[in-house]
Amino acid sequence: MQMGLVVRHCVLGAAIAACARSEGRAVMDDSTFVTAMAQLHAIDRKHELSDAARDSLRRGVLQEQGLTSDELERQARHYAGDPARASAIWNAISRKTMGLTPDTTSGERWRGVDQEQTR
DSSP states (O other), rough: OOHHHHHHHHHHHHHHHHHTOOOOOSSSHHHHHEEEHHHHHHHTTTSSOHHHHHHHHHHHHHHHTHHHHHHHHHHHHHHOOOOOHHHHHHHHHHHHHHOOEEEEEGGTTTOOOOOOOOO
């Protein structure tokens, strides 16, 4: 499965889970989730990249954070039990995504990525 579809499924899964209000266990801290999702969203916005390059960057983000796509999806489901918190998390992801600038000269490194705690 292409990483782009995985990211989209994570976002869709989170939205569906939020509607269902099913609670799950946290897999990671909020700042890790926000950082990873923001980086993945920023990669998706880079339309000039080939699919292969985009997939490579996505794999790099997950590897750098020590995460799997399944863990991201489980964490998104975890937020469903608290809609106010889920909204704060998605707002944090949006803010962080807007502040990210991929540094194409150094491969998969990102400038402007700080560890923001949202709890």
